[in-house]
Amino acid sequence: MSDVGGYRWVRRSAAERLARFAAWLVVVALLVWSVRGVDIFWPWVVDAPAQIADLLGRMSPPDPSNLDLILAAMLQTIHIATLATLLALVLALPVAYLAAQNTSPNGATLALGRLIVVSTRSVNTIIWALLFVAIFGPGPLAGILAVAFRSIGFLGKLIAEAIEEIDRRPVEAMEATGANEAKVIAYGVVPQVLPTFFAVSILRWDINIRESTVLGLVGAGGIGLLLQGAIDTFKWQEVSLILLAILSVVVAGEFVSGWLREKVI
Amino acid sequence: MLEIQDLVKRYGDGDPVLKGLHLSVAEKSVTAVIGSSGAGKSTLLRCINRLVEPTSGSIRLNGMELTTLRGRELRRARRRIGMVFQGFNLLERLTVMENVLAGRLGYVGFAPALLRRYPQEDVDRAYGLLQRVGLAKYVNTRADALSGGERQRVGVVRALMQEPEILLADEPTASLDPKTAEGIMHLMRDLSAELSLPVLINIHNVAQAKSYSERIVGLRHGRIIFDGEPGALDDEAFDRIYEGDEEAAAEALGEKPRGPAVSA
Amino acid sequence: MSRAATEGFRWRKPPFIANPALRYGIWLAVAAYLAWAVSSIPIDPQRIVAGFPRAAQIFGGAIPPDFARWQLLLSGFLESIQIALIATAVGVVLSVPLAILSARNVVPVPVYVLGRATVITARSFHPVIVAIIFVKAVGFGALAGILTLIVYTIGFVSKLLAEAIEEIDWGQVEAMQAAGANYLKVLLYAVAPQVMPRQIGLALYQLDINLRASTVVGIVGAGGIGSTLMNAFGRYDYDFAFAILIAIISLVFATEIVSGRIRRGIS
Numbered sequence: 001m002s003d004v005g006g007y008r009w010v011r012r013s014a015a016e017r018l019a020r021f022a023a024w025l026v027v028v029a030l031l032v033w034s035v036r037g038v039d040i041f042w043p044w045v046v047d048a049p050a051q052i053a054d055l056l057g058r059m060s061p062p063d064p065s066n067l068d069l070i071l072a073a074m075l076q077t078i079h080i081a082t083l084a085t086l087l088a089l090v091l092a093l094p095v096a097y098l099a100a101q102n103t104s105p106n107g108a109t110l111a112l113g114r115l116i117v118v119s120t121r122s123v124n125t126i127i128w129a130l131l132f133v134a135i136f137g138p139g140p141l142a143g144i145l146a147v148a149f150r151s152i153g154f155l156g157k158l159i160a161e162a163i164e165e166i167d168r169r170p171v172e173a174m175e176a177t178g179a180n181e182a183k184v185i186a187y188g189v190v191p192q193v194l195p196t197f198f199a200v201s202i203l204r205w206d207i208n209i210r211e212s213t214v215l216g217l218v219g220a221g222g223i224g225l226l227l228q229g230a231i232d233t234f235k236w237q238e239v240s241l242i243l244l245a246i247l248s249v250v251v252a253g254e255f256v257s258g259w260l261r262e263k264v265i
Numbered sequence: 266m267l268e269i270q271d272l273v274k275r276y277g278d279g280d281p282v283l284k285g286l287h288l289s290v291a292e293k294s295v296t297a298v299i300g301s302s303g304a305g306k307s308t309l310l311r312c313i314n315r316l317v318e319p320t321s322g323s324i325r326l327n328g329m330e331l332t333t334l335r336g337r338e339l340r341r342a343r344r345r346i347g348m349v350f351q352g353f354n355l356l357e358r359l360t361v362m363e364n365v366l367a368g369r370l371g372y373v374g375f376a377p378a379l380l381r382r383y384p385q386e387d388v389d390r391a392y393g394l395l396q397r398v399g400l401a402k403y404v405n406t407r408a409d410a411l412s413g414g415e416r417q418r419v420g421v422v423r424a425l426m427q428e429p430e431i432l433l434a435d436e437p438t439a440s441l442d443p444k445t446a447e448g449i450m451h452l453m454r455d456l457s458a459e460l461s462l463p464v465l466i467n468i469h470n471v472a473q474a475k476s477y478s479e480r481i482v483g484l485r486h487g488r489i490i491f492d493g494e495p496g497a498l499d500d501e502a503f504d505r506i507y508e509g510d511e512e513a514a515a516e517a518l519g520e521k522p523r524g525p526a527v528s529a
Numbered sequence: 530m531s532r533a534a535t536e537g538f539r540w541r542k543p544p545f546i547a548n549p550a551l552r553y554g555i556w557l558a559v560a561a562y563l564a565w566a567v568s569s570i571p572i573d574p575q576r577i578v579a580g581f582p583r584a585a586q587i588f589g590g591a592i593p594p595d596f597a598r599w600q601l602l603l604s605g606f607l608e609s610i611q612i613a614l615i616a617t618a619v620g621v622v623l624s625v626p627l628a629i630l631s632a633r634n635v636v637p638v639p640v641y642v643l644g645r646a647t648v649i650t651a652r653s654f655h656p657v658i659v660a661i662i663f664v665k666a667v668g669f670g671a672l673a674g675i676l677t678l679i680v681y682t683i684g685f686v687s688k689l690l691a692e693a694i695e696e697i698d699w700g701q702v703e704a705m706q707a708a709g710a711n712y713l714k715v716l717l718y719a720v721a722p723q724v725m726p727r728q729i730g731l732a733l734y735q736l737d738i739n740l741r742a743s744t745v746v747g748i749v750g751a752g753g754i755g756s757t758l759m760n761a762f763g764r765y766d767y768d769f770a771f772a773i774l775i776a777i778i779s780l781v782f783a784t785e786i787v788s789g790r791i792r793r794g795i796s
Contacts (some may be wrong), residue, residue: 007392009362009404011381031618034611038671039752048667048676055666079566118789122781124745126657127774135584140570214657217749231661243654250653314707344709354704358722367718371709378714427708
């Protein structure tokens with residue numbers, strides 16, 4: 001950008017440059033504050049790559065001696081995810097109906113619907129699991145309820161958004177024929193929302209498989225218990241097998257859910 | 266000067282798209298390549314700068330064989346070949362100045378490219394060329410804010426910034442309305458004369474080909490079946506080139522507008 | 530047209546799946562699966578009934594929530610925020626080369642396969658599991674949390690960025706190649722400007738996700754407010770634990786409402 005004879009090209013105006021500089025400054029300041037604030041023992045950071053490599057070494061090769069137990073636990077994990085998703089769907093439909101501006105009967109129900117959506121999303125699956133384990137005792141029942149409750153918010157929100165985006169005209173046409181509320185929903189709203197409904201359910205099922213893997217850590221069923229057990233007894237080679245099992249199931253789940261979504265849309 | 270000998274391009278096991286072409290392009294001339302789609306026009310041009318890999322044959326640019334180059338030598342050779350595209354292929358989110366300076370990417374290092382610190386003489390030449398084509402006021406405008414004709418002019422300037430020894434234009438006017446198209450053809454013809462630059466243009470509109478070039482090459486099914494002065498392109502030669510492809514023939518005569526129909 | 534011709538015409542809505550065998554087959558399969566799955570879940574009604582007084586006990590200890598040690602709570606939160614900031618920054622930066630390596634159109638196939646496999650592995654594990662492993666490797670505390678969230682960030686951001694790279698306008702790449710630019714310069718001028726805006730959006734979205742995730746990974750010892758929570762639980766300080774829980778939930782709740790408002794404002 002020299003101005004010794006010839007044309008002086010200024011790529012960014014002074015205002016733009018100032019704004020960019022300020023933005024960078026904020027980001028760097030936040031990062032410096034964070035790095036200084038976290039409670040980190042710096043020698044450990046330097047040591048970290050070596051420690052990680054050491055752990056990975058101890059994890060190989062995977063040890064298949066408890067493969068049958070692991071597979072059974074993975075199967076239970078899949079069951080938990082599937083049943084929880086189905087349960088959540090049933091519960092989420094009325095919530096979505098309430099949380100959508102155009103179908104909610106009045107302002108209070110709209111607020112209630114939105115409240116349910118936000119609260120169930122705000123509480124993490126693990127915390128739900130702790131709650132249900134405290135009430136119903138350890139086991140997959142607590143896990144199913146935990147995953148289901150967490151999913152209600154996710155499903156409710158997306159389905160409500162789909163409801164809000166429908167074309168009003170079929171609904172008006174239905175209302176004009178004098179149909180009652182239920183029929184208007186069944187014929188005017190539901191067909192438009194159906195593709196999103198399926199897509200969102202399949203997506204949530206895929207996410208729930210991942211969520212269900214950690215339930216066992218707090219006693220709510222699934223593979224988590226075996227994993228925690230293996231870690232606590234330092235059976236690292238069994239840990240890596242469990243991780244491989246989880247990886248395979250999650251990847252398979254992604255394939256299946258991708259395929260299903262294509263079929264449905 | 267460009268010398269193509271026995272150029273063959275075959276995709277897979279099918280019929281070759283280019284069947285042993287021989288073509289010589291002298292300095293300082295505008296050569297128009299015409300023919301129906303599928304005749305191989307675009308493939309021919311892209312074989313020259315190796316955007317498409319020739320199957321066999323020889324392409325020599327001012328004595329240097331292009332078909333055997335690899336890596337850095339290939340990139341160095343590409344600097345000497347400027348290309349203008351039908352879709353303009355501008356860097357849409359960058360400004361006009363950044364777009365034309367990108368023509369120098371083959372000459373500057375990574376850091377200057379990243380920081381946009383190009384040599385002053387490049388900046389001067391860029392500005393001069395933008396003035397020449399009437400776009401000086403758009404120096405810091407984003408490329409996607411310009412009209413079709415303006416964008417193509419930016420494309421032409423970018424190609425010229427390479428200081429090329431030859432300019433290839435792959436249907437440069439196909440996405441433009443007739444009046445703007447004429448403007449671009451005019452520009453390329455004038456630049457060819459001003460810079461002593463050989464120009465090779467793929468074009469659909471035969472009338473424009475005849476008006477703005479000194480030589481017409483007609484391609485059909487991967488072979489050159491006509492090579493001569495525009496005046497020599499009579500109806501019989503035209504029919505031979507476009508035989509069987511009535512839509513292309515109509516377009517070539519400017520009877521049918523390209524793209525969405527324009528209501529009368 | 531006489532009435533007789535149209536009398537007796539019956540209409541039934543065409544079913545969603547045309548082939549009757551397939552349709553009933555699917556219903557049967559679903560019913561069978563449900564039966565199988567539900568039967569495999571041990572439900573002990575006695576246990577459930579016995580559970581209520583036990584739950585009452587815990588809740589009794591938890592209520593009223595004890596906010597007396599609010600400074601501890603605050604420092605725990607700050608640490609969670611700091612963990613999320615560092616992990617997002619590092620993760621977003623690392624996700625750029627990884628996204629390039631897992632985009633089919635800019636790298637050779639074997640590299641693409643390796644890159645995709647790495648990203649898929651990073652995505653497949655719940656951050657809590659990753660956190661447990663890192664805690665065992667590098668010890669309790671924020672370091673494990675940061676490493677966990679870096680992996681989490683890479684898993685999500687790289688995938689989306691790679692998809693963005695695969696959808697770019699290829700003509701711009703061709704033009705830069707034709708001008709003689711090398712691989713890096715082509716990436717810089719033709720690819721980066723097309724995906725950078727997306728990357729910034731992804732970074733902000735991931736920061737939001739990481740803020741929530743950092744509270745959770747603390748539960749297994751990876752620093753932040755989650756660690757504070759688990760410490761309280763472990764010391765049977767149920768009332769302090771409840772206070773922390775309320776704080777976490779309220780914060781996420783508030784973020785949800787705010788981001789919901791912002792999103793509604795934008796659209």
